[in-house]
Amino acid sequence: MSDSIVSIQHVDKWYGNNHVVKDMNLEIREGEFLTLLGPSGCGKTTTLRMIAGFEDASSGIIEVQGERVEEKEPYQRDVNTVFQNYSLFPHMSVYDNVAYGPSIKKVPKDEIRRRVEEMLALVQMSGYEKRKPDALSGGQKQRVAIARALINNPRVLLLDEPLGALDLKLRKQMQIELKRLQKKLGITFVYVTHDQEEAMTMSDRIAVMRDGIILQIDSPLEIYDHPNCRFVADFIGESNILDGKVHSISGNLMQVETPCGIIKTCGEGFTVGETICVSIRPEYLSVTHEPKDGFTVRARVKDFIYMGTVIKTSLDLDSGQELKFSRFETDPDLHEGDERYLYWDPAKSVPIHLEASEVQA
Numbered sequence: 001m002s003d004s005i006v007s008i009q010h011v012d013k014w015y016g017n018n019h020v021v022k023d024m025n026l027e028i029r030e031g032e033f034l035t036l037l038g039p040s041g042c043g044k045t046t047t048l049r050m051i052a053g054f055e056d057a058s059s060g061i062i063e064v065q066g067e068r069v070e071e072k073e074p075y076q077r078d079v080n081t082v083f084q085n086y087s088l089f090p091h092m093s094v095y096d097n098v099a100y101g102p103s104i105k106k107v108p109k110d111e112i113r114r115r116v117e118e119m120l121a122l123v124q125m126s127g128y129e130k131r132k133p134d135a136l137s138g139g140q141k142q143r144v145a146i147a148r149a150l151i152n153n154p155r156v157l158l159l160d161e162p163l164g165a166l167d168l169k170l171r172k173q174m175q176i177e178l179k180r181l182q183k184k185l186g187i188t189f190v191y192v193t194h195d196q197e198e199a200m201t202m203s204d205r206i207a208v209m210r211d212g213i214i215l216q217i218d219s220p221l222e223i224y225d226h227p228n229c230r231f232v233a234d235f236i237g238e239s240n241i242l243d244g245k246v247h248s249i250s251g252n253l254m255q256v257e258t259p260c261g262i263i264k265t266c267g268e269g270f271t272v273g274e275t276i277c278v279s280i281r282p283e284y285l286s287v288t289h290e291p292k293d294g295f296t297v298r299a300r301v302k303d304f305i306y307m308g309t310v311i312k313t314s315l316d317l318d319s320g321q322e323l324k325f326s327r328f329e330t331d332p333d334l335h336e337g338d339e340r341y342l343y344w345d346p347a348k349s350v351p352i353h354l355e356a357s358e359v360q361a
Contacts (some may be wrong), residue, residue, distance in 0.1 A: 004041070005030040005188050006051060006156060011060030013046050013212075018218050020046050022212040028156075028190060033182050035191045035199040038209035041237075044192045047209075048158050050191065052081045067157060079156040080149035084164045084282060085249045088133040094120070095129040101152045119147035122181065139170045146181070156188045163198070176202050196236050200224065208232050224281075230352055233279035240282065240323040242297075246274045253346060260319040261296035267351035277352050282312065282324040283286040284348040287340035301334050317344070 006028035008360035013021035021043040028034050036044035047054040053074035062069050069077050080101075081236055088097050098119055102112045121128050123143040133141055141241050142162060149157055159178075163171045179202045182189045200220045207217040208231075216228045227233035234241060252266050256278055265278045277308060287299075299315035302322065313325040315336060323342070327334075334340070 003029050005065055006190070007061070007063040007066075008047070008051070009061040009063075011047075011050065011057045013043070013050060013055065014058045021050070021057075024212075024214060026207065026214060026217070028188060029205075030155075030188055031178065031186050033189045033191065033202055035193060035203040035206045036209060037196060037199040037206050037235075039194055042205050042209040044194075044209050045160055048081070048160055048190060048192050051077075051156070052079055052158050053077050054081075075291060078154055079158055080152055080154040081158040081160065082142075082145050082149050082162045084161045086133070086145045088141060088144060088148070090133050092132070093129060094125065094131050094133075094136070096275040097133070097144055098148045100148065105152075115151050116147075119151045122150070122184075123147045124177075134265060136168050142174060142282075143165065146178075150185070150187075154187065156190060158180075159189060159191045161193055164193075165244040171198070172201075175331060178202060200237070208235065210235075227279060227350060227352070228314055230277055230279075230354065233277075233350065233352060238282050238324050238326075239279045240285070242280070242321075244276065244278065246270050246272050246276060248272060254351065255294060256351070258297070258319075260317040260321065261298065262294060263297060263349075264294050264346040265349040265351045266306050266346045270351060270353070275354055277354060278349050279352060280344055280349040282326040284344050285323070285325045285327075286343050287325065287334070288343060289340065291341045292343045295341065297342045299340055299342055301336055301338040301340070303336060304334075315340075 004027040008026040009025050011021060011024045024047065032238065038044050038049060046055060050057050053069065053072060057070060060158065064077055064079060080279050095116055098116045102115060123146055125143050127148065163174050166174060175198060191202065203220055205217060206220055206223055207214045208223065210231055216223055216232050223232060223236055227236060230241065233239045242258045242263060244256040247255040247257040247262065249270065249272055252268050254265050254267060254270060256263050258267060263278060270276060297317065299317050302314040302316050305312040309328055311327050313327065315323045315325050317323060
């Protein structure tokens with residue numbers, strides 16, 4: 001694509017007999033915030049390290065700004081990396097840590113001083129120049145690490161779970177700061193995390209990975225509302241997933257027979273008798289005293305979690321499956337043990353074809 005700044009073409013990575021990254025093809029756009037998201041061991045960090053040059057691809061092509069980089073050393077690539085453990089030099093001051101990159105490139109001292117001051121101001125660390133890393137908090141260390149990476153004016157900044165060591169409140173604060181910083185600088189950020197909420201908060205696009213394969217790459221909203229497979233539906237946010245068989249089709253409206261009753265959903269490309277799953281987010285569920293609009297799924301209220309204005313409710317189905325239902329505090333009261341029927345707007349649910357391995361005999 002014409003606006004691609006990093007191009008990964010048919011890249012594989014093997015560690016002995018372990019196939020970590022499998023025929024990956026990915027175009028990363030200039031100026032975007034792209035997140036590689038997935039569980040531990042899915043290949044996301046290995047992918048980042050191959051872009052950075054810390055790992056060699058077993059096969060395939062990696063280009064940065066249209067130039068192949070497989071034979072280039074990390075310092076020869078127009079990318080910089082921020083790690084979870086910060087990797088600051090403990091014996092150096094904040095100033096010297098940030099100045100390290102331009103110093104080894106023999107940049108004039110006056111220019112180094114100007115750039116260090118600019119970077120520290122950018123990450124809100126002015127006045128900390130003389131401190132050593134062990135005198136800084138985790139969030140301050142992370143800011144210094146980011147300033148040190150940015151001072152070399154990279155076209156691409158690679159971030160390997162950089163907020164993982166921070167406490168929850170600081171991590172959320174740093175998420176907002178990183179996104180603002182990326183927008184201000186216009187630099188391409190490639191971010192690795194296993195935290196789906198973090199990915200949803202920060203990213204322009206998310207590449208969801210499992211077992212070395214990108215399953216879906218799209219905007220956070222599109223991935224949330226239109227997951228393309230069961231794994232993505234289950235991994236991104238909270239989702240209720242019901243298995244069943246297509247009972248009838250009328251246009252794009254389908255009736256699906258599940259172990260707990262009949263449900264309706266909207267989709268195309270499905271066939272009567274096909275085994276599928278249907279994903280419905282907790283906030284799209286509705287409850288009623290009587291079956292409604294062709295839905296016959298009955299549930300019993302199990303318990304509640306109060307989260308400010310939203311109440312998260314657990315519902316037990318006759319089949320034994322548990323569903324999640326989110327409602328506002330002002331909605332009609334429910335009590336533990338109450339029985340209700342479930343329904344939803346069929347267009348708000350997502351029917352998903354199952355892989356052969358997912359179809360129950």
